[in-house]
Structures are given as C-alpha cells and as structure tokens.
Amino acid sequence: MKIGFIGLGIMGRPMAKNLLKGGYRDLLVCSRTRERVDELVRCGAQAACYETVGRECGVVFTMLPNSPQVKEVMLGAGGVASFMRPGSVFIDMSSIDPTASREIAAQLAQRGVGMLDAPVSGGEPKAIDGTLSFMVGGPQELFERFKPVLETMGSSVIRCGEVGAGNTAKLANQIIVACNIQALAEALTLARRAGVDPGLVLRAVRGGLAGSAVLDAKGPMMLAGDDRPGFKIDLHIKDLANALDCAHSVGAPVPMTAQVLELFQWMRQHGEGEKDHSALVHYYEFLSGGSLTDAQQD
Amino acid sequence: MKIGFIGLGIMGRPMAKNLLKGGYRDLLVCSRTRERVDELVRCGAQAACYETVGRECGVVFTMLPNSPQVKEVMLGAGGVASFMRPGSVFIDMSSIDPTASREIAAQLAQRGVGMLDAPVSGGEPKAIDGTLSFMVGGPQELFERFKPVLETMGSSVIRCGEVGAGNTAKLANQIIVACNIQALAEALTLARRAGVDPGLVLRAVRGGLAGSAVLDAKGPMMLAGDDRPGFKIDLHIKDLANALDCAHSVGAPVPMTAQVLELFQWMRQHGEGEKDHSALVHYYEFLSGGSLTDAQQD
Numbered sequence: 001m002k003i004g005f006i007g008l009g010i011m012g013r014p015m016a017k018n019l020l021k022g023g024y025r026d027l028l029v030c031s032r033t034r035e036r037v038d039e040l041v042r043c044g045a046q047a048a049c050y051e052t053v054g055r056e057c058g059v060v061f062t063m064l065p066n067s068p069q070v071k072e073v074m075l076g077a078g079g080v081a082s083f084m085r086p087g088s089v090f091i092d093m094s095s096i097d098p099t100a101s102r103e104i105a106a107q108l109a110q111r112g113v114g115m116l117d118a119p120v121s122g123g124e125p126k127a128i129d130g131t132l133s134f135m136v137g138g139p140q141e142l143f144e145r146f147k148p149v150l151e152t153m154g155s156s157v158i159r160c161g162e163v164g165a166g167n168t169a170k171l172a173n174q175i176i177v178a179c180n181i182q183a184l185a186e187a188l189t190l191a192r193r194a195g196v197d198p199g200l201v202l203r204a205v206r207g208g209l210a211g212s213a214v215l216d217a218k219g220p221m222m223l224a225g226d227d228r229p230g231f232k233i234d235l236h237i238k239d240l241a242n243a244l245d246c247a248h249s250v251g252a253p254v255p256m257t258a259q260v261l262e263l264f265q266w267m268r269q270h271g272e273g274e275k276d277h278s279a280l281v282h283y284y285e286f287l288s289g290g291s292l293t294d295a296q297q298d
Numbered sequence: 299m300k301i302g303f304i305g306l307g308i309m310g311r312p313m314a315k316n317l318l319k320g321g322y323r324d325l326l327v328c329s330r331t332r333e334r335v336d337e338l339v340r341c342g343a344q345a346a347c348y349e350t351v352g353r354e355c356g357v358v359f360t361m362l363p364n365s366p367q368v369k370e371v372m373l374g375a376g377g378v379a380s381f382m383r384p385g386s387v388f389i390d391m392s393s394i395d396p397t398a399s400r401e402i403a404a405q406l407a408q409r410g411v412g413m414l415d416a417p418v419s420g421g422e423p424k425a426i427d428g429t430l431s432f433m434v435g436g437p438q439e440l441f442e443r444f445k446p447v448l449e450t451m452g453s454s455v456i457r458c459g460e461v462g463a464g465n466t467a468k469l470a471n472q473i474i475v476a477c478n479i480q481a482l483a484e485a486l487t488l489a490r491r492a493g494v495d496p497g498l499v500l501r502a503v504r505g506g507l508a509g510s511a512v513l514d515a516k517g518p519m520m521l522a523g524d525d526r527p528g529f530k531i532d533l534h535i536k537d538l539a540n541a542l543d544c545a546h547s548v549g550a551p552v553p554m555t556a557q558v559l560e561l562f563q564w565m566r567q568h569g570e571g572e573k574d575h576s577a578l579v580h581y582y583e584f585l586s587g588g589s590l591t592d593a594q595q596d
Contacts, residue, residue, distance in 0.1 A: 122507060159498070165498075169502045171489075171492075172499050172503060173503040179484070180481060186552050187469075190473065191470045195459070196467060201458055204431065204432075204454070205467060207420075213508065213509040213510065250488070254484050287551045
C-alpha cells in the first residue's frame with residue numbers, strides 16, 4: 001500500500017521517518033519546504049505532488065497547523081481529495097476544530113473516501129521516539145485497519161468515537177496541558193518569591209499528587225530558562241481558541257481555559273508566540289520580578 | 299529512641315503504623331479520639347498524654363489539620379513543648395502556613411528544642427503504602443538525622459531549605475494539585491457535552507503530556523461518581539487560603555489559585571466541604587447539566 005504524507009514540520013518529519021522505520025517504505029511526501037522533502041527522500045521516501053499522492057495512495061496522512069491548511073490541501077482547487085479514488089482513506093493527524101473534521105469527512109464521503117481524525121499528544125520528543133498518544137475518531141472498521149500504521153508513530157492509539165471525537169479528546173488534552181503549565185508556573189514562582197529554591201521544590205513535589213508529564217517535561221525548561229519549542233504558544237492559542245469555540249457551542253463552562261488563553265495571548269502580544277508554551281512562566285516572572293533560573297542554589 | 303506521635307486522622311493512623319513496621323517500636327501516641335489510640339495500641343504503640351510524650355520522647359511528630367491545632371498541642375497551656383527536654387526535636391508533618399512553622403520553631407528554639415517542618419503529599423493511599431513525598435524544611439543536620447525515620451513513611455524525602463521551606467513547597471504542591479483537578483474536570487466536562495465518552499478521553503490522553511498523578515488518581519473517581527475522601531475540600535480550602543496569604547505577603551501573582559479557591563468555596567457553601575477534592579467536578583456538572591458517570595458507554 002502506497003502511503004501519502006503531507007506536512008513535514010516539527011512533528012511531521014519525525015513521524016514520517018517512523019513510518020519508514022516501521023516498514024512502510026512506499027511513502028510519498030509533500031511539503032512546501034524543499035529541504036524538508038529532501039531530508040525525507042534521503043531516508044527513503046519519494047517526493048510527490050498533490051495529484052500523484054491523491055491518485056496513487058491508498059491512504060493519505062496530513063500533519064498540518066490548523067483546519068484552514070487541512071481544508072486547503074485536501075479540498076482546495078487542485079487539492080489532494082480531487083484525485084483520490086473511492087475506497088481510499090484520509091487520516092488527519094493535525095489538531096483542528098472537531099467541527100472542521102466532521103465537515104471534511106462529509107465532503108470526502110461524497111467521493112467515497114473514508115476518514116479518521118487522529119490528532120496526537122506528546123510533542124517533538126515523543127514524535128521522535130515513536131511514543132505519541134493518538135486520539136482517534138471515525139468508523140471502527142477503519143480504526144482497526146489503520147491502527148498498526150499509527151502504532152509505528154505512537155505507543156497509545158485509542159478510538160474515542162466517530163469522526164471529530166479524536167479532536168474533541170485533543171481539545172480536552174490541550175486544556176489539561178495548558179492549565180497544568182500555568183499551575184506549575186504559579187507554584188514555582190510562589191516558592192521563588194518566598195525564598196525557596198524552585199529546583200528543590202520541583203524535586204520534592206514530583207513524586208506526589210502534584211506529579212505530571214508537564215512537571216517532568218516543562219519544569220526543567222522553566223528552571224533552565226529554555227524556551228525553545230517544543231510546542232509553540234501560537235499553536236496552543238489556536239487549540240484553546242478551538243476549545244472555547246467548542247465549549248460555547250455545546251454549553252460547557254471553561255473558566256480556567258479562558259484564563260490561560262488570556263495569558264497566552266498576552267505572551268503573543270509581547271512577542272513570545274514562537275516560544276515553547278512553558279515560556280508562560282515569563283508572565284509570572286514579569287509580574288513578580290526576577291527569574292526562576294536566578295533563584296536556584298546550584 | 300522513644301518517638302511521640304500526635305494526630306491519628308486519615309493520614310496520621312497509617313503513617314504511625316508504618317513507623318511501627320519500620321522498626322520504631324517504642325512509639326507513644328496521642329489522639330482526642332479514644333478508638334484511634336486503641337487501634338494503634340493493638341499494633342504495638344503505647345497510649346500517652348502530652349506530658350509523658352514531652353518528657354520521654356527524643357522526637358515528637360505531629361500530623362494535625364492546621365496551624366491553630368499545632369500551636370495549641372505544642373505551645374498551648376499544658377502543651378507538649380512545655381515538657382520537652384533541650385536537645386529533643388519536633389517534626390511537624392501537618393500542612394500549615396510556613397509563617398506559622400517559623401513562629402513555632404522560634405519559640406521551640408528558646409527551649410533548646412529543634413524543629414523540622416515536613417509536610418507530605420500523596421494522600422491516604424500513599425500514606426498506607428508508605429510512599430508519601432516529604433517536603434522538608436530545617437537544619438541540614440536534623441534533616442540527615444531523621445531522614446531514615448521519615449523514609450519509613452515516604453519514598454521521597456527532600457530538604458527544600460530552612461524551617462518553613464517544607465510548607466512553602468507544600469503550598470506549591472497544593473496549588474498544582476488543585477489546578478490540575480479543575481483542569482481535568484473542565485476537560486472531561488467539555489468532552490461529555492460534545493458527546494464524547496469521557497472515559498475514553500481519559501484513556502486516550504493519559505499517555506501524553508496531559509498525563510498526571512491527579513489524572514490517574516482522581517479521573518476514575520470523577521467518572522465513577524466516587525467522592526469519598528481521600529483529601530477533603532475543606533482541607534484544600536485551608537491550604538489554598540494559606541497559599542494566597544503567602545503569595546500576597548511575598549508578592550507572587552496567583553490568579554489561577556485564587557480562581558480554584560473560589561470554586562472550592564462554592565462547593566463548601568453547597569454542603570460538599572467534606573467530600574474529596576475531586577468532587578470539584580460537581581461544580582461543572584451543576585453548571586452544564588448531566589454527569590460524567592451517566593455519559594460513559596460501558
């Protein structure tokens with residue numbers, strides 16, 4: 001089976017490489033950036049245009065920033081979908097609004113093309129290790145058929161419901177991650193201002209109920225002043241805006257999500273949108289003076 | 299060395315039992331509740347009054363609700379401290395305001411009694427397993443001398459600084475735990491209202507960056523409608539009030555902490571103060587209608 005892969009960003013590149021390593025060697029890749037295509041070609045993939053991908057591939061994966069890009073690539077003039085055969089399948093691993101996932105699935109269904117939405121969590125490190133968590137929506141039969149392919153890129157592949165359920169789960173994921181980052185920033189800043197080494201606090205609390213993947217992954221970055229992405233604030237703003245849209249449309253209260261979105265917006269206004277989302281701690285450093293990095297004893 | 303142990307609540311009882319199991323058999327226990335003392339006596343401890351504990355014990359542990367109780371038991375008329383010998387040590391494992399820890403330490407120092415503040419995280423399950431996380435403040439020498447004793451009750455014992463630093467770390471811990479609970483409640487409610495099984499969402503996100511001790515311990519309780527404490531909302535209100543006091547006195551911004559405290563206060567107003575802190579999800583269920591328990595497919 002030929003596989004198409006569109007979108008070779010921070011996440012897409014290592015994911016496509018893991019497909020190759022997993023034995024899916026008949027891989028056609030597309031990206032607007034020539035160097036990224038060349039990098040995958042050196043790993044064994046073939047460069048291809050949308051038309052070739054659409055005509056030749058039994059399954060097409062995308063890993064793109066948001067729904068406008070997915071719609072453009074798939075459904076725009078000369079988009080991939082216009083070339084896809086009935087019976088072929090589209091698997092969108094981008095994190096987009098669940099409503100957009102359902103709209104795209106409905107249009108593809110008219111052409112006889114199936115769809116799964118399969119966004120991921122875990123960030124670049126887990127993309128590289130092939131240990132991402134996939135949250136999948138779509139028909140059970142398609143899920144079972146493509147689960148082994150997804151497992152070359154992820155260690156957890158869970159179906160949450162019909163199309164859109166994957167992205168709904170991803171919104172839940174992004175709410176938790178964002179709030180956990182803010183909570184960590186707030187807690188470490190309090191400790192620092194109270195004269196206690198935030199590095200020791202991090203070590204002391206990590207084994208208890210405060211322990212989390214965010215604490216383990218982002219705490220050391222906050223302490224080191226390392227704000228290289230990782231996952232950019234601009235992208236987290238996109239996810240939280242989608243979460244608020246979804247929440248308002250279904251009648252779910254999200255006061256904490258709304259608050260952390262405001263802080264991320266402030267970060268973007270201050271020119272930090274391209275930094276890792278853990279740079280949210282800069283907001284607390286700005287308000288309270290001083291930095292976590294300077295406060296450590298070692 | 300005779301050890302005194304005062305406060306045999308949900309946490310204190312299993313912790314005292316683990317001291318006995320760890321080989322510290324010469325244990326004198328006090329509690330206002332006779333049945334709790336009897337339970338420990340059956341395990342090998344001796345019942346004692348404050349005077350006996352103070353006169354005979356080289357080290358006295360307390361595990362009490364808040365600073366007024368610790369001050370009353372130790373420094374009140376007929377309190378334990380009035381009987382303690384110079385060179386003996388007080389180790390307070392209660393979670394109290396760090397300022398109160400420093401006040402108590404200062405008064406004990408006048409009598410030649412040393413002190414560590416050593417609050418814990420992990421809740422009843424880890425108290426039973428002896429895998430609590432201790433956050434310790436006080437002199438390095440005292441810390442090293444009593445670390446092996448604490449290790450009979452906990453698997454992580456970290457010194458964060460001088461007296462008060464343990465409770466400052468604990469405030470940081472409680473901020474993170476409370477915010478992570480609210481984030482989880484918000485995320486699962488969004489998924490439920492969007493028509494996606496919250497149990498599947500929990501499974502799908504737990505392996506990624508949204509994973510946390512709160513998610514693993516409290517998510518299943520939220521899904522099952524199990525709000526038995528565990529850790530009571532009333533006690534978490536006490537900790538967050540201490541966190542806000544500390545934050546305001548040192549100039550640390552804690553907007554997210556202030557918000558979750560408001561929700562816990564609402565829970566208490568609605569008669570749920572005695573429930574587990576994960577019952578915060580009831581606030582979201584109240585606002586949005588329906589329950590997580592009813593929304594699962596299994």
